[in-house]
Amino acid sequence: MAGKYQSYTETKESGIPWVLDELPAHWEVLPAYSVLRHEQIKNVDGKETNVLSLSYGNIKIRNVENNSGLLPESFNTYQLVWPGDIILRLTDLQNDKRSLRVGRSSLSGIITSAYLKLKASNRIDDRYLYRLLHFYDTSKVFYGMGGGLRQSLKFEDFRRLPIVVPTLNEQRAIAIFLDHETAKIDALIAKQERLIELLKEKRQAVISHAVTKGLNPDVPMTDSGIEWLGEVPEHWKVSRLKFETEVVDCRNKTPVYFDDGEYFVVRTTNVKNQQLNFTGALFTDETNFKIWTQRGVPPAGSILFTREAPTGEVCIVPEELKFCMGQRMMNFIPRCSEYRDYLFDFLISDCLDRYINAVSHGSTVSHLRVEQVENIPVLVPPVKEIRQIHSLISRLKKKLDAIERNALDSIMLLKERKSSLISAAVTGKIDVRNWQSHQTEDAYA
Template structure:
């Protein structure tokens, strides 16, 4: 998107900002906001708020991770148009969005910094801080990377200040444009969800009913599978491949390793040696990736000790086996009628 140019520009004097319109002023943060410090002692307010993904959201005060009601007396009260900052865990988390504007009165943890805009349009400041946030400004303030900061550490943060009417116009423009973009993102999410469903349906149909819609069918003898093409066989897993596990640990991974190292996630690490040289299908044996993470690979590799390795295929193509397992195992064994992980008893059609 292109924007009309201003008549003249000046150097902002701020490394991460660059040139700005000549009529804009530069002010330190403390000249434009005040630190809010209103305790919720006595449970004055019970509208529990939290900073999540760059937004202030409501939380259920009656179901909040085991916190007792008395715990919320240590929280602070915030008002609409306040700006909340999460300036904790700066060393370990450089991905989170750390500022957001408050839309309603409520309470929020005192671990966060709450500021009240006084000499600047709140929504303009909110967008400006979001830009600073995305530029990773907060991580290098105060003479180096810190674990956390307070208002005293950010109060001299330089702020570019357009005239008041221009601040309002900029914020209104960004409200409109970001709303349009958010709507497009939501449409794409819906489309992606539908395409994923279609993809799964295509794979499921192909690996259980084949490609010929006119092929004669027979009862597979498996309640969850139903009919399969009459010329297909149904065999237990142990009769069509060898089932083993890896022998390495996560700590064995090396950044410049010569061989793929399959762990329990979609990410393929590297390792310095190999234990297998074959065609194989690999999947997580425990953790969040069970039934969800699958790899098909041919060549030299090594695998984590909690990764299952299916190899030495007999009477089944590895790519078909990969498609069948990645589509059917989680659906049938982990979510369906047979909640167990006895791999050798799982039936495969071919």
């Protein structure tokens, strides 16, 4: 980092080692209350209706439609916010210990009591303050101040937060530098994210075409009799899920969970991106396991399916996993082992979404009933074609997954670069007073 930018020649101990060790000799460290104030102005006339919320460091207008019960009858109790205000969320901090949840508003609007609004004094630039607060490690800062990190904090807890204060000219230079440099990094991140979206679209299109039209473009087609499915190869069988698999529903109750339980309870949240994950895993004991598997233990190689929250996630049951299904989970056991691969590809194509849209008549649907799942239309190609289709899709997945992993790695590195750059600038590790934008035009090429 220092190799590309100038360094300050004179430094001193910061006096706040839990934040940083050294800082430029002429910089100050001041308590928060001396450079900013907590401002809480109510929307007493209720005229302002732009509800703002904080999302990943950005303050955005919140869509409040169809959120019955979420908002009060009027907006009179909300706090007014103007451009340049610093907004912090000081609740649920124990779930996000690494950094403060902070944003700088470029909008006028109102915020709920879950947020704290800060107004910068004439001693500190709000753009610099926004960047500095992003750098702070919440747990270290508040423990260093002599208090623990609680579930929520008030301004009284925050007012003595040590604020690193360069000269105003340096603050503005740092803000301009970071705005320019992070914008370039953000643009590169956006390109990688767009690449991932295009990869997913391509994957979906190829899979959907293969599982409904086959691989031979010259094969005779016939009307499937299902509007959303359209024409299919005339030698393929049009069937229903219940005729090609054994469909097993879960018990519509929640088992008792035990911290030392031996049996994993697969819930809908454990099935994501065609994988079984153990994030937030819950376990039960042998007694509950026997009750919850009275309809059978889902065999390895069968398909797990979520029929609610969210609907339509699937994954393959792995080998040697001791588990039972939680609520809103279903299990599909194909009558033919080779058909399992085709059915899985069919379910991850857009066919399931089209079916859900058809049975819900275009309205938003949060779940499928058991009989609706059992009657999902499916196709049955000849075994030889099943193998060819699955082989093609497997190769496609492998290729696109590798490209996606590289894109995700690039995004991670770019985010690390961005974080390091912000940290270096706001703590005086680099001197940007004489920086010019053309100096780093090729830095991220």
